[in-house]
Amino acid sequence: MDRNTKAINLMKEKKFEEAAQLFTEVIEENPEDPLGYINFGNLLMHINDLERAQRFFNKAIELDQHAATAYYGLGNLYFEQSVYPKAQDNFQKAIEFGLEEADVYYMLGMTFQNEEHDKLALPYLLRATELNTEDDEILFQYGLALAQSNHIKDAKDIFVKVLQLNESNSDAHYNLGVIALYEDQPEVALQHFNEALAIQPEHVLAENGKKQIEQLLDSN
Template identity: 60%
Template sequence: MSGQWRKKLKKSFQKAIDLGLNEADVFYMLGMTFQKQSQYKLSLPYLQRASELDEDDEEILFQYGLSLAQVDEINMAKAVFHQVIDLNDQHSDAHYNLGVIALYQEEPEVSLNHFNAALAAQPDHLLAVNGKKKVEEFLEKYDG
């Protein structure tokens, strides 16, 4: 999608909000337009509001968690990804991201559990396959 279209979309979504449309979808879409432009900090208030308006939408929560992680709000992202897992324990991408966070927080066993859960939900999750392999190599090297 061209930058011109994104600008028009942002303007339209913002206008809808300004006119009083207070629904999760419009906040989510505006947040996603910022996220797709790698403007994660700008996406946060819109994705947060969308998640407040629709607490049971795992996709909104997941995207909010991704934006939090992108701005290094790791503990907040972790909590949001756990909310996603509470809604859907088969959400492979939430498990994968929790695995990455666990690695970042130097918890390789927790990381491995999340990578395994991601693969149980989606056996062809290539990022989880790679993450699992790296953690297993690390554990073998330092436990052996």
């Protein structure tokens, strides 16, 4: 196992000081290789040292202007700071330079989602679901973007698929409840809100939805 791989495994075990020591050795031995700087930047992101992380990602790009994962790192860094236009620029560069992974499309979609540009988010979130068909959170966010773009039927189909992947996704039940209300099916909505609350008893939106339906049904 090479030192980069060993250090990445140490990061996963939250042994950050030991990982930092190995990454430092990698950089000292190969100061012209951008990979060491990218990995160290990722480590600094994990411990929330964003200023230093940015310097390491920028150093990697100085060494290789096509270092896709360095741009991805910068995208994540700006996303953490809610600087979404800069995050978008860097995620798009990562894709342009060959990073064809679900995470980069997902994060790019989420930058638009957080700016309430749901229609702009759709193609990126769709691509993320194509690249990773087993991640219920990616699929859920795609469904949410569809719903917020008024593609209600398509959103409903997606939330059903989310529950097929993860029957404990309370937010999928909540959104199916909202769609059922939109379709004038209060009993179905109540069932979904109850399911959401069974999974997550503190789900405030589902609790409010349940109360509104119960008041509606009681008044009839």
